[in-house]
Amino acid sequence: MSRTRSILIWIAILLAPGVALAAAAMSPLLAWRDPIYITGGFAGVAAMALLLLQPLLAGGYLPGLTVQHAKRVHRLVGGTLVGAVIVHVGALWITSPPDVIDALLFVSPTPFSAWGVVAMWAIFAAAIMAAYRNRLSLRPRNWRLGHTALVTIAVTGSVVHAWLIEGTMETLSKAVLCLFVVVATAKVVIGKRAWALRNRPR
Amino acid sequence: MTSLFPTRRTMLAMGGAAVAAGYSSLLVPTRAGNIAPTPSMRGGSNNYLPGAPVVERIGGGGFWMSGTVRRAGDGLPLARQRIQIWAHTTEGHERDPHSHGATLTDANGEFRLEMPQIVPAFGQPHGHLAYDSGEFETVFLRPVMGSSRDKSLSAHFVLKPV
Numbered sequence: 001m002s003r004t005r006s007i008l009i010w011i012a013i014l015l016a017p018g019v020a021l022a023a024a025a026m027s028p029l030l031a032w033r034d035p036i037y038i039t040g041g042f043a044g045v046a047a048m049a050l051l052l053l054q055p056l057l058a059g060g061y062l063p064g065l066t067v068q069h070a071k072r073v074h075r076l077v078g079g080t081l082v083g084a085v086i087v088h089v090g091a092l093w094i095t096s097p098p099d100v101i102d103a104l105l106f107v108s109p110t111p112f113s114a115w116g117v118v119a120m121w122a123i124f125a126a127a128i129m130a131a132y133r134n135r136l137s138l139r140p141r142n143w144r145l146g147h148t149a150l151v152t153i154a155v156t157g158s159v160v161h162a163w164l165i166e167g168t169m170e171t172l173s174k175a176v177l178c179l180f181v182v183v184a185t186a187k188v189v190i191g192k193r194a195w196a197l198r199n200r201p202r
Numbered sequence: 203m204t205s206l207f208p209t210r211r212t213m214l215a216m217g218g219a220a221v222a223a224g225y226s227s228l229l230v231p232t233r234a235g236n237i238a239p240t241p242s243m244r245g246g247s248n249n250y251l252p253g254a255p256v257v258e259r260i261g262g263g264g265f266w267m268s269g270t271v272r273r274a275g276d277g278l279p280l281a282r283q284r285i286q287i288w289a290h291t292t293e294g295h296e297r298d299p300h301s302h303g304a305t306l307t308d309a310n311g312e313f314r315l316e317m318p319q320i321v322p323a324f325g326q327p328h329g330h331l332a333y334d335s336g337e338f339e340t341v342f343l344r345p346v347m348g349s350s351r352d353k354s355l356s357a358h359f360v361l362k363p364v
Contacts, residue, residue: 032292032321092324096296098248099324109244109344110325166350167322 006063013056013180017049020177023170040091041168047084051158052181053077055151059188075130082127085120112164119157126150141197148194155185239274239339239362246342249296250332254286259316260303261293266354267329268314271307273338274362279311285359286332287315290323296330322350331357338363 024045030038053062057074060067093100103113129136129147136143159178162169169177188194271283288302295301305315320327327350331343338361345357 029321032290034295037295096249096324099245102245102248107244109246112325165325166327167325 009063013052013062016173016177016180017045017052020169020173021045021049023173024168027168027170029167034095036091037095040088040095043084043088043091044162045169047081047088048158048162048177048181050077050081050084051155052177052184054081055185055188059192061184061188061191078127078130081123085123089120110164112161115157115164116161119154119161122150122154122157126154144194148189151185152189155181235275237272237274237277237360240341240343240358240360242340242342243344246330246344247332248330248344249288250286250330250342251288251297251299251302252334254288254299254302254304256284256305257303257315260287261291261300261318263316263318264353265291265317265319266314267317267331267356268312268354269331269357269359271311271313271333271359271361274360277360279307279309280361281307281309281311283307283311283313283333283359283361284335285313285315286334287317287329289317289320289329291318291320293318296323319353320347320350320355327352329355329357331359333359333361336364 021042024042033041054074054077056062057065057070057077060070062070065073089100099108099113102108103110103117106114106117108114126147129143129150133143138146159182162174162178267287267289269285271280271285272278273280284304284306286302286304288296290296291301293301303315303317305313307313320329327347328344329347331345332341334340341359341361343357343359345355347355
């Protein structure tokens with residue numbers, strides 16, 4: 001891979017979440033929100049940014065990182081992602097407990113809540129699969145199928161969740177970040193043939 | 203039809219017509235008295251605080267919440283009914299007591315309360331309204347604004363006597 005191409009890939013990958021965070025930080029709505037509510041919203045945006053890095057790290061598609069190094073960073077970012085989701089839900093709970101309880105029980109009037117909650121459980125389950133990989137003693141292909149299926153649910157749920165929400169993210173930068181996350185996930189799942197028997201070295 | 207004894211075909215046709223007439227009178231009411239009560243909406247009671255005071259307006263105003271209150275069945279407008287209103291606005295979160303207020307309906311069963319601009323919260327720009335005075339069954343509404351730039355929002359109650 002040429003040096004210019006590597007630099008361009010890194011710029012795109014860092015710019016999409018960077019612009020999304022900056023645009024969210026300039027929202028006029030922030031003036032009317034408590035710090036804890038703002039924290040909850042930004043934890044959600046940060047989680048979406050991490051969701052972009054995860055497939056690229058897992059697939060070893062980030063230029064300049066060795067596969068072994070990328071896998072280690074993938075685990076680290078995965079843990080951070082779980083943390084971001086917990087902060088997101090926790091801070092919203094403090095802001096308005098009944099709204100979050102409705103969401104967790106799937107009785108919320110807002111459809112995006114259900115997508116978010118499904119994505120949350122899928123992220124937790126994918127992380128637990130990773131943390132207990134050795135003890136689960138699954139065949140590598142089955143582990144990969146399970147992890148990929150959960151991640152696909154998480155990405156779909158998160159993108160629909162974010163897209164339907166009005167108030168935290170700026171629309172265009174949200175669309176670009178969501179598109180990047182979907183494309184990156186699809187590229188790695190399809191490009192690495194996640195469903196196939198291992199037919200290439202990692 | 204000249205025969206005294208109806209054929210099977212006419213019997214079926216007459217029977218069918220009789221059944222259809224019977225059903226249509228049940229399904230298509232012709233008289234007043236069938237106005238259904240408004241059901242509470244999902245999430246309508248979130249961050250409800252009982253006993254909000256009747257106020258001239260909530261905070262600095264600039265946004266109008268309006269609606270009507272009628273009786274289930276005959277649809278009679280209900281005067282002097284207390285409607286409680288709260289929302290996430292430019293002046294506070296839903297849970298803040300100063301975001302809550304109440305108003306009374308006029309002789310036409312209409313209410314209108316000025317409040318601060320509602321802003322999107324928890325993903326949608328929305329308001330909350332409650333009828334909870336006890337004479338009728340309690341109803342919680344959660345109308346959503348068509349656009350967060352709207353300067354007004356309305357919600358309508360049809361109440362069922364307890």
